Amino acid sequence: MIVFLVRRLGFFAVSVLATSGLIFVLVRMIGGSPASVLLGEFSTPEDVYALEEQLGLHRPMIVQYLSWLGQLLRGDFGISFYSGIQLSTLLKSALPVSISLSIGALTVGLTIGIPFGIISALRSFQGKGSLIDFVSQVGIAIPIFWSGALLSLFFGVSLGWFPTGGWVPWSDAPVTTFRHLVLPSVTLGIGIGSVLARFIRTAIVEVMRQDYIRTGRAFGMSVQKSLFVVGLRNAALPVVTVLGNIVSHLVGGTVLTETLFSMPGLSRMILGAVVGRDIFVVQNLVMILILYVLIVNLLVDISYYLLDKRLRI
C-alpha cells in the first residue's frame, strides 16, 4: 500500500509540475504582452512597460515560473487585475457555491443512479427494467438548460416551492441556502444519475453473468446475496471510473447550471475572467481546476486499489 501510494503521489507531483509549466507557457504564447492585453485598446507603450515591470514580466522566465509556483504554494493567488479584488477573496465566496452545487448534484445523481441502476439490471428483461432504461436515456439526452428551465417554471414559478435562482451564503440563512440549492442540484443531478444508472446496470448485468456468480448460485446462493455480497463489489470498478470522470467534469456542467440559476460560483467566475481577459486569474483558476482533476484521479486510483485485491499483488 505504501509503495503504491508513494508511486502514485510521485506521479501526481510530476503531473502538477508538468501541467503548471504548460499553463505558464501557454499563457505567454497568447501573443503580445499580457500587460497590453490587460490595458486594452488605447494603452501607450509607456503604460504597457510600467505594468510589465509591476507584474514582474521583465524577469527571466524561469524566475517568473518559480515565483508563481511559490505564490501558489503559499496560497497567494494574487489580485484580479480586472476587478482589483484579491483572487483569494473571490474564491472564498465562489468556492462554497460550486462545492455545494457539486455535492448536491452528486447526491441527487447517486440517489437516482444507484437504486435505478440495480433495479434496471435485476429486471433487465422485464418492463420495469426497460422503463428505467428508457428514462435514463431520456435523462442523459435532456439538455441542462431545458430541464433547468422546466424545473424553475414548475417548482419555482407555478408552485413557488423553491427560488428560481440566486444564492444566499450558508452563514446567512442555511435553510434559504438549501432551498436555493435544490433546483440546480436536481437539474445537474438528473444527468449524472442517468449516466450512473446506465453504467451500474451494464456493470451488474456483466458481473452477474460471470462464472463465479453462476457457481455461487449453483451452490444455493440467492440472487440478492450473490449481487450484494459478490456482484456489487466487482461491478464497482467500472462505476468508480465513470464516477471519477463525472466528478472531474462537474465543473464544466456547473457553468450552464450556475448561469441558468444565477449562482455566483467558480464556473461563472472563470467565464467572467476569460471574457474580461483577466489572464492571470485565468491562469491561476485553470491551475486550481487541474489540481482538482488530478486529486480526483488520485482518489479514483486509490479506490481501485482498495476495491480490487488483484492490484495489491
Place this chain on the structure above:
Amino acid sequence: MASSQNYCFDSTNMGEIMLIKKFKKRKALALLSAGLVAFTSVGVSNSANAIDAVDKSKTSLTFSMFQDPGRLDVVSQPATSLIIWLPGNVYEPLVSFDAQDKPSPAVAKSWSTSPDGKVWKFQIDPARKFSDGKKITANDVVYSLNQFQNGPVLAYKGPFANVSSIKATKKDEVSITLTAKSRNFFRGMGTISGLVMPASSDGKRNSQVVGSGPYVISEYVPGSHMQFSYNKMYSGTKPQITSARVRFITDSPASLLALRAGEVDGLPLTSSAIWPRIISEGYGQDFRRTLKPAAGELHWLMLNQNQAPYNNPVFRQAIAQIVDRDAYVTGLGAPKGAMVPQCGWGIMTARTFKRASNETCVIDRDVKKAMASLKAAGLDTFPIEFVGLTDVPALRLAADIITQQLRSAGLTVNRRDIPLAQYSSTIFNARPPQYGMSLMGGSGTLSDFVCKDAALYGYQTYCSAGYTKLMQQADRALTDADYLKLITEANDLLQKDAVVVPLLARTGLGLYTKKLVGWKPPTIRVEVALTNFYWTK
C-alpha cells in the same frame, strides 16, 4: 407619472391583444414526460388596475440586470450595468439636465461663463457631502474631471476635446478654460463625464464607491448582486425606496422566470433576445412595460475600411443599398415602437434621429441597381466574409436575417460565428480589424467617429477627415440651427461612406411588477433613478 406617459408602452396593438388572449387560453398543465416533472405555463395574475396609493410600509425592491460589471470603477468600466445604476443613484454630476435639456444645479449650485464662452466657472454647493461624510471641494471636482478627461473610455473624453485647463480657483470654485467655444463641454457636465467623486477614491473605486447621490453601494458580490442603501449624508429629500438590490441574472429567460415568481420586482433593461417572448407570453399584460429611448442602441453593419473590396466605396454603397431595413425590424419581432428602421447614426433621443424606411435613406434601397454596380465593378461574385457572434443571442437572429438578405440579392456570404471574447480580443487590442463584415449592436454617438489620429481610430475602422472637420465645426457652432445643420451634414457623410451601415434604432424595454410605479425617463444617459420608484397598495 405625467412625463413617463410619453414613453410608457400602451398595449393597444391589436396583434398583441390577440396573442395575449391566445396565451390565456393556453394556460394549461403540461407533462414533463417519463418520470420527470410536469409544469404549467402560468400567467401571474396581477391586478389589472393598480390602486395608485403609496404603500409607505414597503421601502425596498429587487431588480434584475443581465450583466455583472465585474468592477465598480465608473471611470474605466463603461459596462451598461454600471452606467445604468451608478450615475444619479450613487454619483451626481456637476450640472443636471432635464428631459428638455434645461440645466439645473447639481454638485455645482451655480455657474457662469465668459463672454467669448472660453472660460467657465462652477461654484460648488456647500451643502453637498460625499457618503463618507466629507464635504465636496473644488479639488474633488478637478480630480473627477481629470479622471474622465484622461481616462481610458473614449466616449467620456468627448466633452473635454476643447478643454485646456481645469483648476480649483477657490475652495469651492472650479475654473475651466477652453481653447474654443464648445457646445459639447457644458452638456457633457450633465453626463457621466461630469460625475463627481472624492480625490481620496483614487485606486479604490473598483470595490468601494463613494459619491454624493441618494444611495451608497453597501455590498457588491461579483456574479451575484449589488446592494444599494440610502446615503444618510444625502442633501436631498429622502426617497421612498431606501434599499434596493440589483441581482445579476445573466440568462435572460431566467430573469423572466424570476419576475414571474416574484423574486424580482422589475427588469429595467431587457435583452432584445427575449422581446418576442415578452409579446407572445403576455408579459405586457401582466407587468408594467416601459420603453426608454435614452437607453436604446443601434444595430449596424460594420465593413472593414482597410481591406479590399470592403474599402471600395462602390462595394460598400451597394451593400447599404441591398439591406432591407423594414424587413429586418419586422423579422426581429419586437414590440411595436421598440425598434424602428434607421439610416443615420443616433439613438432615438439623438437630435439627428429620424425614423427611416427603405426609401428615405441617403442611400435608398435598390437591389437591382446595387447588383448592377457590383457587376460593373467585377465584385458581384466576391465571397463576403461575415463574422457573427455565437454567444450574443440578440445579434444572432439579426445576423441570420441580414446574411439571408444579402444571399437573396445574389451575393455569396461565408458566415463564421465566433465567441464575443474572441471577437473583442481581435478588434480591441490596437490591432487592425481582421473581419470583412460583421453586425454590431451598441449605443453610440456621432462623436465616436471623430478621428484625430488614424492610428487610434479604434474598432469602428472609420477615419474620415471630412467627417471629423464637420463635427469639430459643429462643436464650435454659434447657433443651435448651425449646430444641427453641421451634425446632419456629418451624419449624411457617414451614410454615404457606408463603412458603418445603420440598420435600426431600438429603445430600452423594461418590465415592472404593477404595484411598483414611478419610473421616469432617465436624465443621465441610461440612468435608472431609484429615487423615483415607490410601491402602491
